Amino acid sequence: MKKTETLRITLHTSALAGMDSRPKNLLRALSYQAEDEGPEADSLATEEDFRETLAAAHPTDQLVELWRKQLTQWDYLENPPWTDSESRTDERRATTLALLGLSDDTQRLLDLLVPVPRASGPVVISETFTPWYTPQSQQGRSWYWPAYRRLLSEQKKWPETAIASLDSASDRVVERLADPTSETAYQSKGLVVGYVQSGKTANFTGVIAKAVDAGYRLVIVLGGTLNLLRAQTQRRLDMELVGRENILRGASEYESDYADDPAWPQGRFLSHGGLPSALGGFDIVRMTTRDNDYKSLLQGIIALEFDKQEPALPLHDPRNLHRSQARLMVVKKNSQVLTKLVKDLGKIKTPLTEIPVLIIDDESDEASVNTSNPNRPDSERTAINKKISELLKILPRAQYVGYTATPFANVFIDPSDTEDIFPKDFIVSLPRPEGYMGVQNFHDLDSPIPREERTFANSNEKAHVRDILLDSEEDDTALQSAMDMFVLTAAMKLYREDNGLGDRHFQHHTMLIHESVRTADHRELRGRVHKMWWSAGYTGASGHARLRELFDNDVAPVSRVRSDGFPTPASYDDLSPYIGAAAIRIGGDDQPIIVVNGDKDIENGEADFDKRPLWKILIGGQKLARGFTVEGLTVTYYRRRTNNASTLMQMGRWFGFRKGYRDLVRLYLGRDETMGTKDIDLYEAFEAICRDEESFRGQLEQYSVLIDGEPQVTPERVPPLVSQHLSWLKPASANKMYNTRLVEIHSPGKWEEPTAYPSGVAALRHNTALWTPVLESLPDSPDAFSYNFGDGDTHHRFNALAGRLDAEEFLDLVQALKWDAPGRFGPHLAYLKEITRLSQVDDWTVIAPQHISKNNRCSVGASSRAFSWFGRRRRRGDAFGAISEPKHRPAALRIAGALSHGGNDTVEGLVAERRGVVCLYPVVEPAHRAGIEATGTVEPGQVVMAFTFVAPASARSSDGKVLRFTTIDSGDTAR
Template sequence: MTTRDNDYESVLQGIVALEFEKQEPALPLYDPRNLHHRSARLMVVKKNKTVLTKLVKDLNKIKTPLGEIPVLIIDDESDEASVNTSNLSKPDAERTAINEKISELLRILPRAQYVGYTATPFANVFIDPSDAEDIFPKDFIISLPRPAGYMGVQDFHDLDLDLPPSERTFANSNEKAHVRDIVLNDEEDDSCLRQVMDMFMLTTAMKLYREANRRGDRYFQHHTMLIHESVRTADHRELLALATSLWYESGYTGTSGHARLRELFETDVAPVSHARAEDEAVPASFDELVPFIGPAFMRIGGDDKPIIVVNGDKGIETGEADFDKRPIWKILIGGQTLARGFTVEGLTVTYYRRRTSNASTLMQMGRWFGFRPGYRDLVRLYLGREEALGAKEIDLYKAFEAICRDEEAFRAQLEQYARPVDGEAQITPAQVPPLVSQHLPWLKPTSPNKMFNARLVEVRSPGQWEEPTAYPSKQAALKRNTEHWMPILDRLSDDTTQFTHTM
């Protein structure tokens, strides 16, 4: 009932398309003697208030009793827009628009089953389980296993690697193999961005080399680099100007460019690939890669558009990032458009400095996660290690590591629902809502307006003492604490007792 180009529209006189005729009128539609003879209706609908309102209005018009229609509602990115962000305990509070429409759908379709799907489920867990009209996952939460070949957060961190830094190598350390630091002298320092673009050029040449030295049917349809610093279009405009200037000043087809690429190849690309490339072809030397640098330069910028801005601003967009229409070997600059649901195909090199104070948003910005067949060893993630977030200085790599630990702890929580006895679950999330961990004090699990039902608790492992880290540091708080303690201190005796401890 919808197409890839057209969302749901009111069907007017065509309302009959929503009707279900019964072969056995005396039986309900869901009876097998009726249901199996009827065609299913499929709709792909945006989470948009106007569109959902049309759908609800049309459903209320049809003659088929809505209580007899089995419905499956699949909510993709279920923590975005679907969650009610209005605290209903406050006077005159109303549900947010999308949440209200989803609740209305579930209310008028009593045989509906609702399944939410998201990579960042914390906001859904913070929903009040007692709110019958909301979308708390009351029956089950399933943690899907990571599929083979997928590169996730764990592939860029060394959470369980018990080795001192001096013993870490490209072979045994994910961080050493894939992660590079962005540390700038000042905001005018473009040396790191230049190196990232050099790395992109080298990985482009490496992919062309692998296509020419195929082991099997190796072919790379897309090859991309991502620059993500900000959601502001003004910043994208400046980044576009800077990256374009660096591209045309790179000297990739001359001796100066080759000298930089040679050094980067010999110190970074070659040793990592030799350690991690598995069955993929790796040049024995930079000279063996040189014939592919010129074609790589043309593959990216031969149309004079090496960079594509993805932010919806037609004034500065330089090309279309539609991976279904054509092969794309480009540098992409983007912001909010890349936040959710936008897959950057062929992503190999990332330059990331975007700051945010909640884990769900940060996780959605991690566009570098996914499948990298034939080029896992070439993936490089350049992350800001000293980024300003308000008055704080944050390390984005440490932030992603904290998210990884939060996620692992959450998966461990979900195991309590995955132990059926005689085929039946013993507890449900509605009975025991899972706990959400927060390993960094400043990095909240999700946005504050989705956490009004959350309660902060401190959990210690058995036998392990953990000092709270949220002690006051401001003068006013220290003064107030001292005032509270003074009555107790004043009651202490002036007598002292000396203890002697001998071994």
């Protein structure tokens, strides 16, 4: 770097460092710094120099990166004293740049090079709390958070926006814990909801760092139910938070429990530059190590003692607290281990009432929740839940924070059970991180593009998902294809390392086969896969022929449109030199397969990603299904069944960050086209989970907005927000769902789609008799409907008959309908009654979509008119899946006032402020379709008159609240 550039960076670095947490006049700060740098610095301390440098700069230049870091920090600050504007907004950025005293031209250049981050922040549902975690309270006491932040930035190369997002989200948690120095003990309980394999560990590492800096002196991390998970969490905290000096505590490098870990000699463990206590900080004493869970030993008990500098004062007094060491233990969720811990805590001399404790419960919906039915008179708490309750009982200053990606079991806990772990104080929903591949990246949710027009470029399903018929005769065709894909993608990674990404960029490359949790099945599968591998002929003509076909038909066309600029070979001939190297990397040690299931007879190696690079096929079940991160996972072959959403979602090891190989990820997933009574379509199940999850997160976000400074929803009122899109796929296992009942859903301007229609002939005939007059009142000719979002999309077009019902007519009709599960429509009906009573809806436009072709048309019963019918099938149980089609929705939402002008005269002519929309779909199930083809008629008892509705966007409750519900609460004596 030239001397002038170096000096410019020095000036700006020093100027920004002097601004602390608020922006100040930049030219004044630069001039002050230039005084110590000599005459040459004066010309660099001007706005003209800054502006000219920015005009010629690249977004990755050092000066731009310096300003990106500082501007992003100011963008993310919550409630700074120097502005009232919201974080991550143009208003916040404008205020910041104005305080810096910069001209409009310079401001525009900075905004161009460092755009305002638009990523969503965390969503918080919370009781009111007393603010204590302020910049003033942190002044001069931060040690572990700055060190962790520095590691993320300098070593892990996190972008500043990701670090700022983590900073903000962890603040939202820590500020809701009790003040550790308070004279009065308070025990808060909260829940943090992330995505599967999306960075929850990073968040709770940040929370721990800030909590110990603030004064929490005992941190207990409940690290899963398996040794594998506990050890993985221990290593991560030791590596990124505790640091080398706290691990060694004066011992030699070779005495570390990480001496055999490649990251230890490579310098990837955090270093503080010395023992923190010798540098003005405080030490963290580990009570557990990577290989050793908590053990009840004499030295362990002594190590739990807390020294007081002022013996006459309690430990939580600041004069003692900020001079004492912190203790950290990562404990497996095992009742015997937790029993030892509870017993030892009872023996120490330091009064437990004085110790500020933070309990982090990773995967808090597993094992921690009491699954004993409290309605049974002989009910006792489950073992681990009982031990957690005991910990909370003996530690009155303990704060409990659960972390999970599947929160439903936690929010279903009885709020009045004070000994349980219900998150009574707060729920924090973390934003979906940038670069994360989740359920949405494997599905085409509500895509307006017709299935026949979907391509590798516009369809996530076509790009990443390959079908396996769940009950097909097992000829291993799909499994062989998956293994071939594993080798091809391995070769693609080697090709990319040779063409710009650098040697060993891809440290791990794995394939996961998950068919069953039974170890006997794993034994059989290992033998089968082992035989297939050695018969595959990857270096011979037959192997190359298969791989060439798979490359030409799958890998190449997907990567051409989804590689994000990463190198892609033009032909298989360019890739073929890497095939042999890939096969050797996987099976060169004669062990291409690792079984991970705890059965020592068939386990043939460790899936320890910390000790060595792994390019292997993993076969496993439960040990690989929750919490454990399968590094480098590229190909997944998944056929395991389950019947609740939480368990199924945790199986999604293919979710996560896939930098450099997103286009190569493939999911071979069990499908069942016939949907027999015992079978499930796993792809459909994951889509339903995605809808449940997004609905839950979306509603949390909607209800997190304060009304007159008060929360709309507090944690004990959250359970009714949980939805269920498939009747057979419960949000959580049945023994975790006891305590909720939804009374009313306010849905102004929202597309609502009932699904639980009756199946009995009498009930179907009854409903058809109610809807047939409405159908027959519609005009003879359809109109052309469409909606244009302005992005060039032309797919939201359809023909439909349109009519009208006044508000009372529609309400009378839906009140008279029969349902197999009346409770599912009841909350919607309550809302429709309310908006009709309050005159918030004048009428309803009825839209009956019609097919363009003359096929799939019939008359109902004795009716002389024929209408389009829709072929749908029920899922397991009484409910259908989605009945509507995505292309019908925008026009209906526009008519109801939920969308802006969409460019269609027919639609615009129907728009009115207090108008709702009903879309009518006569549904014929498979069993009755043959009769239609023969007669052109369907009997009233053989058609399901399905409908959707959109209430007027203006039909909001007068108090601004959007829900009315009840929670089944054992403390409610009136129920």
